Amino acid sequence: MSKRCVMALLLAASGLAMANEPVDLDMVSRIRQEAFHNSQVMATFSHLTETIGPRLSNSPQMAEANAWTRGKFSEWGLSNVHDDAFDDFGRGWEFSAASVEMLGGRVQPLHALPKAWTPGTDGPVEGELVKVDIKTLADIEKYRGKLGGKVLLLGDAREYKRGTEPDSHRHDATSLEGLQEFTVPKTAAADRAKRVKEYGERQQLSRAVNEFFAAEGALAAISISSWDNGIIRVAGGGPRKAGEPVGIPELAMIAEHFNPLVRALDDGQTVRLRVNVAARFTDEANQPGHNTIAEIPGRGGKAGEIVMIGAHLDSWHTGTGAADNAAGVAVMMEAMRILKAVGARPERTIRVALWSGEEQGLVGSQDYVARNFAHYPEPTDPAQKALPASLREPTGPLRKLRDYERFSVYFNMDNGSGRFRGIYAQENLAAMPIFEAWLKPFHDVGATTVATRNTGSTDHIAFDRVGLPGFQFIQDRLDYFTNVHHTHLDTWDHAEPEDLKQAAAIVASFAYHAAMRDERMPRKPLLDPK
């Protein structure tokens, strides 16, 4: 046995010994029975992905998803079911069709899909293809007067990257053991000024390029998908805020079709393309975003305290937002359904939040946390106001609202559709023996690991940033980062029903135990923002 392995075992044993954390095994049994043998998680997952489809923030389909999830919560007997409006998030957008054809010597369909929040072509347009590479404002001058009526090929060819690992990955004992290592973070350089400058330059360039392409009368722009093997990985392109320059229709094309276009142009050939994108903004003015909220109210003296679970309901637009994140939503909804079905009567209130605007930077969850729990003061300087929260100068001490102290814990799911293998403790060491105790009845379904590590990039961070316990589960990766993340293949078939059932049982049990334990979840020290 390796030294590391021995240490892991000792740690696990001592964790459990220290914990003495009560676990209601009768309740866990009821939760497991409901989750495993009476599951509705796939019905929920199927409706979200295959009836509603992709759910771009503020799109009509997102509104449909808000309404449908509210309906299910009400049907299941949850309380305080409502949409929580936030922010002047921006305009809705949707697309229904996109095609690109190479014309001329050889006529060939090329596979491309539009970037969100870029305009449609208003019917087919045809033009000569020109290569455009703008990295600075000065580069724009090279192309002035040359792009009218043209289709623009943005950037260069990318060499094919061979797949040297299997597409799909599940944890094994070794990889789980590896998660027990914590990397002491390097001291970040005091580089906020540099990052702010770069952010400002990127924003300025993007706005200038959009205005320039539109002013030139270019027909459409095409860039390369960020993954190979025919996968279209594409997020947003244009601005979602009314009044910003929307630019021209823009698409991401599979590498296997994009690279030949680059080579043809580099070879001096003339290439003509026909582009047809049916896409539209669904609002004239900015609209608020909407999170969907529902509760199982607590009973007795702790009813004012809050346990939250959640996942983001919004998705990108080319797949059906299945692993990212109908999976998380279906699991969180199912956890609430299970708790109602087994007759759970939690002491604390259990609240579920289905976030919007996650893909645009955790917008819905951050706004919700700011309005309900805590926030740093808004900057008064317009330049600071224009920056994302992570780049702003500190504005003063955290402003805690009433529910800040009534809040216990938030559990999130957003690392694809794979099975839970444990939980990241986000450096909250006092939480670890609690999680170890709660996980024990799920060791037999593969969830064994509590890691000190932080994980980021999703909605639990909105809580973590203000010092509230927010956690994300360790999940089997499956093909999240090889096939489906933000791609047109993020669809129903890449998920596993058994994984979603397992996850729902664990979330239900975690939420229940968090709602029942004597104390709220311990908190780690809040670091002052720097």
Next chain:
Amino acid sequence: MSKRCVMALLLAASGLAMANEPVDLDMVSRIRQEAFHNSQVMATFSHLTETIGPRLSNSPQMAEANAWTRGKFSEWGLSNVHDDAFDDFGRGWEFSAASVEMLGGRVQPLHALPKAWTPGTDGPVEGELVKVDIKTLADIEKYRGKLGGKVLLLGDAREYKRGTEPDSHRHDATSLEGLQEFTVPKTAAADRAKRVKEYGERQQLSRAVNEFFAAEGALAAISISSWDNGIIRVAGGGPRKAGEPVGIPELAMIAEHFNPLVRALDDGQTVRLRVNVAARFTDEANQPGHNTIAEIPGRGGKAGEIVMIGAHLDSWHTGTGAADNAAGVAVMMEAMRILKAVGARPERTIRVALWSGEEQGLVGSQDYVARNFAHYPEPTDPAQKALPASLREPTGPLRKLRDYERFSVYFNMDNGSGRFRGIYAQENLAAMPIFEAWLKPFHDVGATTVATRNTGSTDHIAFDRVGLPGFQFIQDRLDYFTNVHHTHLDTWDHAEPEDLKQAAAIVASFAYHAAMRDERMPRKPLLDPK
């Protein structure tokens, strides 16, 4: 060291000891210099894939490829450059665009491409989707009168298959050692009657279904791509022969879009699709196919003897026929170019053949071998005549033509674009020490292995079947059977220039040494067809 490994080493050593096969290292050096440092293989490969594009047998692009390759051979100073017409192969076909859109509640583009030799839709058509599962002639009756104006979904959903191996594979010492094992074949059951019956039933069903769908007035039919992950793997659908019922437009759709349609119909939902396929037969009547042939004539007494190299020039229609088989064609053309460039003066004639009709069953190479070297008598019974050669009753002894005894050896490349790692000896043990000697100057570029094994499914079999030495090289598989084989991703970017250079050098050297050695290549005993 394993026992198997020791045996392999002993075999290798004894093979070399027995061989005493002369190798002209000065010539190998010249060939390597030209192949590695003055290569034109990528220029050839690029023109075939990205200027001409896919080359379906008898399509206009195939004719363009015949013409272009003839031009290159002439430019390089080869002799006897001509197209070799064969058979009344069938009609040409081409497509330029295809789209499928889901209409109704949610409008979504679905990714599908047409099967070769199926008709176009003559503009967009819209219809309700119905599921059709016809496995026998009797099944047809279930659908009679129900398919007019409908779009047909053929077959059922298929469960997603996770990728548990890396996409791309190169041989290592272990896998090469594994190739040294030969599996003694099981005695095949005398099942020709059964196979003939099944073949007949399949043909009858296919014809009946095509006639039925057309008679019903169904708009189009959609089946599932045979691979997952958004890859469209599609070959032929309709008959290439004039006079056969062409049926209706038929497409293969990515599994991620096909399966949801099945689930929607199984759920009782109404689904409407818009289908638009621009495809056409390019001939009214059957046309011959065309192989392209060229030679470096031999000098002196052995000039009438023949060494051949080749690869198939035809491809399927949705990618650009890159790994299958512009790679093989570019390598074979480059080998001829190299031999001219280094001033090779072979004693035997070296002939290159770029086959057509390979994807339809080695048609071009079989017909060529039959007309030039040997064939079994044509059956007189029309029922036997209608069968593929492999299913016919024996018709009598092999008829050998004049050049049968003048023929030495044929080398083929058609296992994707990956690097040569050796050669399959097709159970011709007398050839093995010769190949071992010829490979030795290429050990340093990874080509080391001579395996007794047979390999099939490509044009060397046309020679092997009549007792002529025909060989196929062992190649690194790369992503041939995960991404590119017969798919829309069979494109330029999935090939490696260095692999093609290495292969061209080896083919040039093998062809040269075969043309120079005292004796023709030894032959293995010809098995009577049973």
